[in-house]
Amino acid sequence: MSDVVNNWKILILLCLSLGLAPFFPEPHIWGKLKWVLGGAVGMKLQDWFDIILH
Template identity: 50%
Template sequence: MRTLVSKINWPILIVACATIGLAPLFPEPHVWEKLRMLVQGNLTRAIDWFDLVMHGTPWVLVVLKIWGTFGRDAE
């Protein structure tokens, strides 16, 4: 998994976070709305879970890439 994430270029991840990760910007990004719904226990429909995965994936990939680049066991 680490090698797969390390092969993704930083510019691609930044563009993915700025577009898919934050879409739509107004009234609030879907990823923020879905995380709030998850904490409140209101994430019940399949479309909500799909939205959370779709809009959250770029952010998870960035965290994994940062962890792999700057983590304790980074080479």
């Protein structure tokens, strides 16, 4: 287990996969970015906070 924690390549892969989840129908952050680029109509404070966390 310590090999996984000490391997930065695996950690980056795990972080990226978690940040993009769910993958279908589209990655979560991708949907948020499209929403912002589309004018951010209807975005609430929690949606902005969600983008900042990504």
